[in-house]
Structure formats: structure tokens, C-alpha cells
Amino acid sequence: MTDNKYRADFPIFEKHPCVYLDSAATAQRPRVVIEAEKEFYETMNANPLRGLYDLSVKATEAYERSREETASFIGAESPDEIIFTRNTTESLNLVAYSYAMNFIKPGDEIVTTVMEHHSNMLPWQAAAEKTGAKLLYLEPDEEGNFSDDEIVTKINDRTALVAVGHVSNVMGCVNPVKKIAERAHRYGAVVVVDGAQSTPHMQVDIKQLGADFFAFSGHKLMGPMGVGVLYGRRDLLEKMPPFLTGGEMIESVTLKKTVYAAIPHKFEAGTVNAAGAFALAAAIRYLKAVGFDEIRQTEDRLVELIFEGFAKSSHIHILGSKDPKMHNGIVSFTMDDVHPHDISSILDADGINIRAGHHCAQPLMEYLKVGSTARASVYLYNDEEDIQKFVEKTLKVRRWLGLES
Amino acid sequence: MSLESVYGQVLNEHNLHPFHKGETEGATLMLEGKNPSCGDDIILQLKVSEDGTIEDGSFAGSGCAISQASVDIMLDLIIGETKERALELVGEFMNMIHGKATEEEIEDLDEAGALKDISHMPARVKCAVLGWHTLEEMLK
Known part of the structure; x- marks a missing residue:
């Protein structure tokens, strides 16, 4: 008999008994999350943000309520600063393509760390190549700590953007994001935090961390696969061009000129994963209840x-x-x-x-x-x-x- | 499938005490094979005579027990054989790993037959075939 009172909430252990020790890759889902996705499709499914009929309004409300819950989960000031993506990787790419590639200049420096997951490294390699910026890596000691000297030397008046993982997916250590962000902000650099491995395990307050962008995935905190989150500071999101263009991200379109929708919808082209967002909110509630x-x-x-x-x-x-x-x-x-x-x-x-x-x-x-x-x-x-x-x-x-x- | 049927004596012996690890003097062919997802990496060297006989061969690199043992067993089998015969063995081995080989083919593979249960471990198929796939690329 297990001494873990939460285990029974997870149908997988009944249907596929196993010793699951790979939650850093993806977590298992509690029944309430699986039920929420089902509930969406059974009781409120319509294309959100479009239809004028009752069912679509219901879908839209469910989707936007999930955005509010997500905003409050990480301490964002406004739900407008929460963009739903597919996952952390997409969130970070959005920042690289829409922010970094448009606002970083040749000779600027982008700083990340050798500890990063490829998803918080490759987008910056691409951004550096595209903009002519120089990419620098903070190097930790073998326990995963960054010395003050390393931070002070590499983050300076040439730094335009610093991208750092909150918790390492290999060593499990918490990085000194606050200290790094304070240093970066002194020189006006923008701070991007990969929160994929922290959000499932600790209360995150993006203001306290000093994150200008904060990315995480739903599936690692027991939400569904295929829904991720990007928090972005309002003024930054407002000046950024869209990442993808197409349906549901416009104010008006003529053959000559398009006026994009306001944030966050400017960054959510195409039909969104509303059921996923709805179930993510259920995962957040479950997480908070535990x-x-x-x-x-x-x-x-x-x-x-x-x-x-x-x-x-x-x-x-x-x-x-x-x-x-x-x-x-x-x-x-x-x-x-x-x-x-x-x-x-x-x-x-x-x-x-x-x-x-x-x-x-x-x-x-x-x-x-x-x-x-x-x-x-x-x-x-x-x-x-x-x-x-x-x-x-x-x-x-x-x-x-x-x-x- | 029992673990013994894969991690048995033959595999362990070839993994711990490979006969063909190292360099081949006078090698005429050399090719690197990689499994990017595992980090398995081998460099296969062969010395092939003018009449097409594989006179000697060796491998270097690192990887899991399955990839290392499999390439060592392969070299045991193909050294002394013609290129055509080696390619025939590759075909039989691929059939076996994909669960499609006949009894005769498995018998023909001799010690390599000890790896037949890897056909029940889809995640490890690419480890088992790394050396064989590299050989095929070299000889084709």
C-alpha cells in the first residue's frame, strides 16, 4: 500500500502500473485535468474569440478565465501579459524571433548559460547570428553555482538580453535569477527566464524574480501536452511584431494594410488550444490545492x-x-x-x-x-x-x- | 521478454572484453556512425583486399553495451568473408532485429543471434544496428 494520498488521483498508475521517475520530462496528469479537457469538449466546445453565439461565448470565457488564473499563478500584473503557446520551446522562440531579432543590434551581447536546455540555447544562437550580436555563456562550477565574478564580468553595458533557466533540468539546482536580473537591468538588458523546471515545484513570482519574459510548459505541471505559456512585460509585448500571422490576431485587414489585434491576441494566430488552456487552469488549481x-x-x-x-x-x-x-x-x-x-x-x-x-x-x-x-x-x-x-x-x-x- | 535473454553471457562478454576494439593497420575503409539521440559513436575500420575479401577490421568509440557488443560480434562474423557475404549477413541481422528473420537466417548469424530479443525492445533497436548500418554504408 502506498503512503502517498495523491497517487490515487492519477489514473495512469491504475491502468499502467509503473514506477514513474521521469516527471522532469513530463508529469502524469490527475483525473481533474483529464476531466477538464473532456468537460471543455463536451460542454463548451466552439471556436473561441470568433462566434457571436452563446456556445462560442462560453468557450471564449473559459479560455480567458484560464488566462486570468495563469496570470495570477505566476504573479503577472495583467492577463494581457499571458500568451498561450504550445510549450516552453515555442514561448522562447517567440521571444527570440519577435523581440531579439527586431531589437538587438550588431555588437550587442546576448548572455545565456552552458547549463541551458537546448530550447533556451538554440533560439539565442539563431538570434545572435541573425542580428550580429555576440553570444556569451555563463559557466557554473560543478555543483551548478555561478560565481559573482562570472556574472559581473559577462553581464555589462554591452548586454542586450540575458536568458537563463530558473531550475536546471540536469542538476536540479535553482539559478540566482534575481541576482542575474538585477545586474542585467542595471544595463537596460531584457531578462528571459525558462521556467519549465521551476513552475512544477515552487511558487514563482515573476516580479520578485525580475523576469521580463517568463516561459513554461503546461505538461510539466500536470496540465495537458500542447499548451505552454509566455509571460511578457506589457511594454515589450506591445512594441514587438507578431510571431505568426493569420487568423484571429487582427483588428482589421485590407489588401494593403493590416492592423494587428492588441496583446495578447496579437501573438495567438490561428485557432487556439482552448481546451488545453482550460485543463491547464485545472492543473494549476490542483497544484495549489496540494x-x-x-x-x-x-x-x-x-x-x-x-x-x-x-x-x-x-x-x-x-x-x-x-x-x-x-x-x-x-x-x-x-x-x-x-x-x-x-x-x-x-x-x-x-x-x-x-x-x-x-x-x-x-x-x-x-x-x-x-x-x-x-x-x-x-x-x-x-x-x-x-x-x-x-x-x-x-x-x-x-x-x-x-x-x- | 526476460532481461537475461538480452543482457546474457554473449553480450556481456563482447561488451566487457571486445576482441576488435582499436585500430586496423592498413585499413582501406573507414566510416563514423552516430546515434545522435544516445550519443553512441563508433568509427569502423576495414581492410579489404583487392579481390573483395575483408581481411581485418576494428572499431573505436563509445556507447551502450548493446551497440558495443553488437559491433564486436559483427566484426567476428565478417572478418575473412567477402563483401557480398558481409552484406548478406547485414540483411539477415536487420531482418532479425525487426522480428522478420527465419530460423535459418538467425542460425546463419551465429553469435549475433544472441541479440534477437532486441526486436522486443524498440527503444534499443538503433543501438543494436549502429555498427551494422555503418558497415552497410561503407560497403555499398
């Missing part, structure tokens, strides 16, 4: 159990901080003489699901001098039994490959 303190306690306890278990082997090496409380549910590790894909396959034979590979962070893997790693990530529905099974089997992996355990 509470971040509770989530944190569960994650810290489980990560600590993994640390204790792995301490029994001299062949397992955990990446990042030695303090389990600094991991936000993420434990990436390597095993001597064993490729992470073999670890993953051997665990999979017992229904234990972990991630193996470079986690879309190849430059970080290279920087840390590891080829690829295995990653277990926990969330609020995991219990001690999950961790016990995972640790026990992981400690046997070397023996499966004919090595001393």
Missing part, C-alpha cells in the same frame, strides 16, 4: 532516499549539489563502465521509468565531461516504495552487465 510546501517535502524526502541508497555504491556518481535539498526532485547520475541506456533498459524490465541520454543539454554534458547521464526525477505522486524499487534495481545494474556491483 500546495508547494507539501510537494517540496515529498520531493526532498524521496531525493534524500535516493542519495542514501546510492551512497552504498562507490560506482554511482550524482551530478550537481551534494545536498539532496538542492535538487528539486531531479537526480542525474552516472555509473562506472555502464552506459545510461543500459541502466534505463535494465530498469525498464521491472517497469521503472527513468530518462537516459543528454537531456537536451549536450553543451552541459560536454562541460561536465560526461558523455550522457541517467536521470530519475520525482514528483508529488511518487512514494517510498517507488524509490526503494528504483534504488534496489539500480544497485544491481552492474551485476547484470557482468561487472562487480
